[in-house]
Amino acid sequence: MPFANETSSALGAEDIMRDAEVTALFQRCRHHLDPEAFSGEVLRAALDYSDKVVRPEQGLVIAADGSNYEASISKGFPSSRMGLLKIGQVGIDIAEYHKIDPRSGGTPDPITIAKIEREKNTYSVPLTGAGIYLDDYGPRESFRRSTFEAFRSSRFELLGGKLERTLIDLFEIGGETEVVDGKRHLILKATMSCPITGEKLGQNVLIPEDLGQVPSPHVPDSPLYLTDILRLSEAFAEEGSNQQAYTRAMSALEHLVLAHTIMRLDAAEHTRAILNGAIFLVDGPLGIFGEPAKLHKPMMKMISDVRSRVNGLPPLVMGVTKSGRVVEHGKLIQPLLLEHFPRGRTVLIPISDEYRYRYIDFGAKNPGSNFGNDTHYGQAFLVRSASDRIFELNIAYPFAEKGTDFQNRKVDLIAYGADIGRAIGVLELFETELYADANIVQHLAHRCASISHRPAGRTLDMFVRSIIGA
Structure with missing residues (x-):
């Protein structure tokens, strides 16, 4: 790499063209197009x-x-x-x-x-x-919570529906919702990794649409959010x-x-x-x-x-x-x-x-x-x-x-x-x-x-x- 403000030599290609091994390698090459x-x-x-x-x-x-x-x-x-x-x-x-x-x-x-x-x-x-702690949650949990709050926010509200409703509607089309006691629930499948511990959930977790969160089966003091189904925190x-x-x-x-x-x-x-x-x-x-x-x-x-x-x-x-x-x-x-x-x-x-x-x-x-x-x-x-x-x-x-x-x-x-x-x-x-x-x-x-x-x-x-x- 050149130094700052250093110009390249106009004769920089000469050594390459004189190198016998370079020429020999090129002579062995063919393209098949x-x-x-x-x-x-x-x-x-x-x-x-x-x-x-x-x-x-x-x-x-x-x-x-x-x-x-x-x-x-x-x-x-x-x-x-x-x-x-x-x-x-x-x-x-x-x-x-x-x-x-x-x-x-x-x-x-x-x-x-x-x-x-x-x-x-x-x-x-x-x-x-x-390094950011939202409401005293750790950084990864804070990222998950801020994502959940974005979907619940009124900023995306259109004709009375928030973005979280559209998210659940889409997963209902995909067969990943269930109605329990007259309420729609989003399903986090048992094969999904827990966004808190990284281990498999081991059981289907139903998240009610109205609350948007439930306690994690592995960490009861920490919630799972409906937006966890997008698995965005895995890249955090x-x-x-x-x-x-x-x-x-x-x-x-x-x-x-x-x-x-x-x-x-x-x-x-x-x-x-x-x-x-x-x-x-x-x-x-x-x-x-x-x-x-x-x-x-x-x-x-x-x-x-x-x-x-x-x-x-x-x-x-x-x-x-x-x-x-x-x-x-x-x-x-x-x-x-x-x-x-x-x-x-x-x-x-x-x-x-x-x-x-x-x-x-x-x-x-x-x-x-x-x-x-x-x-x-x-x-x-x-x-x-x-x-x-x-x-x-x-x-x-x-x-x-x-x-x-x-x-x-x-x-x-x-x-x-x-x-x-x-x-x-x-x-x-x-x-x-x-x-x-x-x-x-x-x-x-x-x-x-x-x-x-x-x-x-x-x-x-x-x-x-x-x-x-x-």
Whole structure:
């Protein structure tokens, strides 16, 4: 590594090129990629989807994004830190957007633009970290309690329902609730590790919905919370950074806020009408990773059930990924696509598992396995938009559950009906030149959710220290 402000030598490569062992190793190497076969496989998978793209004319587009920041209270050992999560959600009335979109014949009106930008919600969630004692609980128990209190908080309340209700509703879909004496209980299964001791619970633990907690069978003086079912505390560190735990919590919250919005709107006939033609946009893939990953199954079934109940155009759940292996692959093959598909045409490549394991995830241990079987509730498609931008588009599976032959069913374009064309229409309608491969809805969601490390992070450090004390 160079020293600070040290420049590299322009002749730095000369020694490498003169080294006989380097040359000898290179001479023994071969690559097995046949460029012609590769091009042929890509072109066989690529579809001109231009005529099936449908730009939405009305309805709502609701996008969510999240960020987290870990504030340091003490810089030395032992650590004292707090986690601060922020979820941003924006809603845009598509008909109003057309009025200011020059491509739709509209005029950029500052008043209408300001009105659109005001349609947003932000949720600030504090979670304790290493070295923090909440109400005299230890650091790990404090983290668990602050997570539980976040779900019970009125900050997420929508149409009379809190986030904890949505969490239990989802696990009821997954068969992990039980009614006892007329009250709904969440089941922590016997095979789950106790978040307090780490040993198996050994028996099903029923947590009543109204209380949200019960004494642990192993430590009667300590409670188990209904949010323990997400297992977020397993990533918690008693000392040092808890960035992994906060990232897991933020990811789970992003998808849970999506589910919360959909399920609360679906709860009554008069609000269900809002879901007609609605589009929900997630930043990233439609997948839940780490300890809360089991949520993906009830998410998948919930979306399918809600879509079947809506009169009119079913709501669409989609995710857009702006980086990662699929996008990198798309940018590598972009010259090939431009050569065979004229500019101004929309190109779609369904990312089947066969295609993914052959050209994107080369190191898959079991190519016959269903990609995302334990994490994803949506399918990936590579899109080259009409303006030659590359996106990884995820669309919620059009099925209530995964079953036999799912590897083939999930890339059957007929099963998606008009959903793919609608999703691409949203991308192309809200494309912006402001940021590479970005769209306006995601940009607004990110803007109201993001926490910059400077100067906002420094300000948060001082804010936390001023209350808790150095």
